[in-house]
Amino acid sequence: MSDGLKVPTMADYVAQGKQPEVLFWVGCAGSFDDRAKKITKALVKLLDKAKVEFAVLGTEESCTGDPAKRAGNEFLFQMQAVTNIELLNAYKIKTIVTACPHCFNTIKNEYPELGGRYHVMHHTQFLKTLLDEGRLTIEGGIYKGRRITFHDPCYLGRANSVYEAPRNLIEKLEAELVEMKSCKRNGLCCGAGGAQMFKEAEKGNKEVNIERTEQALDTKSEIIATGCPFCNTMMTDGVKAKEKEKIHVMDLAELIANAQDL
């Protein structure tokens, strides 16, 4: 399947004098993290199936600056932001879809003041639109009736009040959505936000991801769904630590792609 993946870049589009419908902002995790790359590919297959004309920035893409900003390095953040905005504006980008809530939040909320104004969508929102418009359909129903719980990524949920789009997708899979003890606006963090992903946690009596994984396991779900590559890592580690590897941690794009047998 690997060489069958068509991933045009913005440079390709410009060379043909065309403009894509959306820019797929892959993000650092989606580009480099082995687990997250699978999510990226699942989303690309879905975009392809729905005949969405999309492009990526490829080697021109660079970190949004989110982890630098949350860590307190406003300089580095703004340097990244200004460089990215220059590129996005040069390409006259209108709509951006990303599978990373951190990229989503930063580009949507923090770039406009610095000159970058785009319509930014999280991939769960975009997939929902594609399904609603009938450009994508779910057949087969391999998840029909199966218990799935959804972990709200902080930067999608509380940070941007997107709670329904991902849940809608689970409903469309005809799966049984089971909520955790803390969900939606009360959702518990996976422990990776605020640049914690890149450092050891401070001394405590437990890891945040273990606490959250326990909440997820309490729902007796077969699948822990999420919409963030970092949450995915934290929950996958949590499930491993609890020796419950038969519980799968999956991104919603992967679930939809699997349902499509892509």
Added chain:
Amino acid sequence: MEYLPNICFAIALVIGIGYFAKNVKKLIRNINLGREVDLSDHKGQRWRNMALIALGQSKMVRRPVAGILHIIVYLGFIIINIEILEIIIDGLFGTHRIALKILPRSIYGFLIGFFEVLAILVFVAVIVFWIRRNMIKLQRFWKSEMTSWPKNDANYILYFEMVLMTLFLIMNATDIQFQELGSGNSISQFVAMGFSNLSDGTLHIIERSAWWLHILGIFGFLNYLYFSKHLHILLAFPNVFYAKLTPKGQFNNLEAVTREVKLMMDPNVDPFAAPIPDSEADIPAKFGASDVQDLSWVQLLNAYTCTECGRCTGECPANQTGKKLSPRKIMMDTRDRLEEVGKNIDSHKGEFKDDGKQLLDDYITREELWACTTCNACVEACPVGIDPLSIIVDMRRYLVMEQSAAPVELNNMMTNIENNGAPWPYNQMDRLNWKNE
């Protein structure tokens, strides 16, 4: 001598309100030690939030037990205080229940009867609050930052309210004329039974004593506010009004940084040009915050508004997993330091003398700051729109941009972003490799 009570009352009123006004002035002065930030936007939305969240208590009821009890005390407090108007007029002019001369008996009776019902409800609610704190020992009231003063402060407030409500009911119960009126003594008629074998003279003395203690207690309570977490009854309103309206995930972009970054990126700027004379003045002396004066006035208002309920800390993932960070402590520390700075200014003729202390390290440790996942659970949990996260981020900014004091792993992450555009050491040229893997 006939006017002695009136004079005493007037003096008590002037002292009570005067001292309070003096402290309010100090409060405003202290809040204005913060950085200027313009929040005159979206007035309509701000008024709506204030009506819904502060007046309407919409976020309080997310925890139904505490929320409903709180609404009882809050409504009781506001509505019973209408009675203060009558008490002040009576006290100044030596009248007795002046409102009876203005309002029809039935309306007056209805009002006082309603106040009495509220008073007993408040009394019961306050007792439940006391039990939750001191007997059930709800976890969030017993975290490590809840040292002796915060714990005592909370209990003093509850005792104050119990005593005031009791005095209000005794005052009505021993008021012979009022009891004979037979209207409005919905609760006090039962309290009066306890006094039934006392002479009229004794009753009068008890009634007067209760009346005086009640109003003096209210003046006392009013002046206690400034020193207490109970300030929230006033500040919750402006605090909600000025609370953040943008998405919670949106952190502010530092303007001073924007200016510098734009200069750095602008190819037309002559790097050897002499600085424009006025431009230096716009750049703050410091990036981020190491002390209260570096925070904005809204963040300082937040600190004074915090009533230490601990909902933020209860929801904090770091705190739940045993880390030192407690968003409530961030707010308490900010207020304590601000008070210290305020006192310093007072004792040095209006000018701050360096005391060798600051908010960072002397109050809030780096360990607390680095434990935050910026998940916004604390901000979501606060019933009055306090944003502890913004203080944490401003202090991180100081640590990183002024002191280069980020944890080593974060420095590595930032170096990677600088060098190769990703938080990990992968080459930017490999960004699209996944498509062929």
